[in-house]
Amino acid sequence: MNFAEDFAERFRLRIAALPANLQGAVWVVMAGLVLTVMTALIKTVGSTIPVVQILFVRQIVMTAAMLPRILRDPRDAFHxxxxxxxxxxxxxxxxxxxxxxxxxxxxxxxxxxxISFSRSFFVAIFAIVILHEIVWAHRWIGIIAGFLGVVIITDPRGAEVDGYTLLALLAAAAVAMIMxxxxxxxxxxxxxxxxxxQAVGVGAILAIPAAMSWVAPTLEQWLLLLCIGTLSTVGQxxxxxxxxVGEATALAPFDYLRLVYSALIGAVFFLEAPTLTTLGGALLIVVGTLWGFWMEKRYRHV
Structure with missing residues (x-):
């Protein structure tokens, strides 16, 4: 066992000695950082490489990670x-x-x-419509807060609505449906x-669009693309x-650290500052979500 493997094993054993929810919190915090770095790399490479090409390479890396399982028993892998x-x-x-x-x-x-955190609002709506989940008063408060947050983020003023903001909301709604x-x-x-x-199917769908818009990456860009795929796999x-190991209600608040990570990375590496409307809308969505989680936990122990 080399130094890296020995360090990883020692770290895993130390985490395993913690209470279950604290273990989960550590993994969520690490996942948030890994996935935020991944999005920062996508933003960097995306200025010159088409997004579908980035995603296609990402799926290839993810498929490669699943390949041992597929080759060991293809029938079981796809059953x-x-x-x-x-x-x-x-x-x-x-x-x-x-x-x-x-x-x-x-x-x-x-x-x-x-904006991606608006998925919690969409999940609530889809769970009501599709899964026919019972909605208590405290859930409606969270749903309404989420809806108001989405309205503030989009800042709807006719032709001034930003197309990329709408794309981000579309992605959040799709992620909610996936959940x-x-x-x-x-x-x-x-x-x-x-x-x-997911790995094989999305890769197959993106193969033709990626081939049609392919831009030959430099060596540095290839390394970044491989890092994106690796970080995505590690983050998931x-x-x-x-x-x-942990309860969803206990872990959810730690996922919001991604807002802190993204603000810091955006400020340092891209010289960006989030807009006030986005921060205000995000705050409403976060408060609405945490309210729902807190009330769910409270009712469960009554």
Whole structure:
């Protein structure tokens, strides 16, 4: 075992000794930082490389990470009882990533990340409409706060509505729908199967658009593209570790640290500052979400 492996094992054992929710919080904090750095790299490369090409390379790297599982037992890797749900998730993932990463390239990084949190509002709406979940008064308060936050972020004034802001909102809505679909898939599917379909399916959808708009990357850009794919895989794995050991209600607040990460990275590396409307809208969405989580936890212990 080399130094890096030894350090990683020691770190894992120290984290494993913590209470479950604290373990999850550590993984969420790390995942947020990893995924924010990934978006910053996409913003950097996206000024010269088409977003669909960036995403295609990202999916290739993710597929490579799943390849040992696929090769070991291809039938098991792709076995599913819900092909339509997987197809819907793959299509929505393609829309969410293309729209979301395009917005990140053109919007201030903190603005794009703040808008992405509006997914909590859309999840609530979709859960009511599709999953027929019961909505108590405290949930409606969170939903209304989220809706007002979205309105403030978009700052709708006719022709002045920013197209990239709308793309970011479209991505958030698509991600919310994906989360609802994953809830249904989780009842019968293995996590590895869900990731495999997403990695291979989105890559297949983006292959032709990426080929049609392909720009030959430099060596430095190739390294950044590979880093994006690697960071995406690591970030998703850390999130999975977090929610495997911790409660969603306990971990959700730590995900909002991504707003801090993105503001700092945007200010230092891109000389950006988030707009007041975005910060105000994001604050409403965060408060509404945390209110809902707090009340859910309170009612559960009554």
């Amino acid at each position: 599913t009882t819900s092909p339509r749900l997987h197809l819907a998730r793959v299509g929505l993932s393609s829309v969410a990533m293309t729209a979301g990463f395009t917005a990140m390239v053109h919007l201030p990084l903190a603005d794009a990340v703040a 609802v679909i994953v809830r249904k898939l989780a009842q019968s599917e293995k996590l590895g199967t869900v990731i495999t379909y 794995s850390l999130n999975f570790l977090a929610f495997r």
